[in-house]
Amino acid sequence: MSAASDNRWFGDLLLSWYAENGRQLPWRETHDPYKIWISEVVLQQTRVEQGLPYYLRLTNRFPTVADLAEAKEDEVLKYWQGLGYYSRARNLHAAAKHVCNNLNGHMPATYEGLKALKGVGDYTAADIAALAYGLPHAAIDGNGYRVLARVFGINTPIDSTQGKKEFARLGAELVSTDNPGNFNQGLMDLGATICTPQNPQCDNCPLSGKCYALANKQWQQLPVKEKKTKVHDRYFYYFQITLPDGRIIANQRKGKDIWTGLFDFPMIENATELEQKDLFAGKDFKALRKRMKGLSVVKEGKSIKHQLSHQTLHATLFFCTATAATLKDCEQAVTAGEFDELAIPRLIELLREKEDP
Ligand code: SF4
Missing domain, CATH: 1.10.340.30 (Hypothetical protein; domain 2)
Structure with missing residues (x-):
């Protein structure tokens, strides 16, 4: 047989x-x-x-x-x-x-x-x-x-x-x-x-x-997996920046990272958690300030922990205003209605759901 x-x-x-x-x-x-x-x-x-x-x-x-x-x-x-x-x-x-x-x-x-x-x-x-x-x-x-x-x-x-x-x-x-x-x-x-x-x-x-x-009472042992998936932490500090005409600045994500092609906000990423004073004193925030004239942080939103398969994202959204902006190629100023039409990651949806300026 x-x-x-x-x-x-x-x-x-x-x-x-x-x-x-x-x-x-x-x-x-x-x-x-x-x-x-x-x-x-x-x-x-x-x-x-x-x-x-x-x-x-x-x-x-x-x-x-x-x-x-x-x-x-x-x-x-x-x-x-x-x-x-x-x-x-x-x-x-x-x-x-x-x-x-x-x-x-x-x-x-x-x-x-x-x-x-x-x-x-x-x-x-x-x-x-x-x-x-x-x-x-x-x-x-x-x-x-x-x-x-x-x-x-x-x-x-x-x-x-x-x-x-x-x-x-x-x-x-x-x-x-x-x-x-x-x-x-x-x-x-x-x-x-x-x-x-x-x-x-x-x-x-x-x-x-x-x-x-x-x-053989083995269901807990089977199946066997060789590798344990490593999860790493990332810290995202987002800035929802509103210009005097009410438009906000959207950033289209490029490169090989998560969410390529989707829209979020200008952000600063750090490998470890940052105290707010260190975030605002850091070179990345200074660079942002240079591009966003009159940048003012109006309010800090709550922080969210968001789990992806191999990454734990810790994200905070800051609501800001600016009087003018020098935009990068990947950025554009859009109305709130236009932003809602863009494809955005779930994390941004959650951050915005939680907090309105
Ligand atoms: S195949 Fe799964 S559910 Fe079916 S008897 Fe075996 S261990 Fe139980």
């Missing part, structure tokens, strides 16, 4: 569980590779409940790949606002343009073709290939790694090269050739709702009769 037929129970149990318990989601009702692609990109690093409204808004405004390709990047980012990891939106937009400019507007119909699109990795390519085209590719996300590591008792770290190969091999062996799309979605749902990181509901799990972790 082949290894694949040995393990057929896995796909059978998973698919019957999914038929009864799978969550109904709009991208599961379609075979449109473009819409499935949008859902994949939205759901990277994002829970389904949080991502669903974004999926609906994006596919409503950009119903086809051509609509997305024709949009301005600022608009795409505005629709993405609040989801974080903005490089996903920029890659999606660039890839949509590539599809329209170089592939006659047709989404690639193979795993390899999909993977060649900007921002599309193994998982996304496999899931689109399976859901849209019925191709037998296993898409294993964090949920899938957890389920497989526990059921088969795999100790190889899931974030190691060897682990990735081992899980990919197992996935290829297990994936249903009849219904690879439902197999992948089922694996994800089972991990998200039953085989959760803490307190898995083994009593309700279709795989409990075959599960290594349950039989």
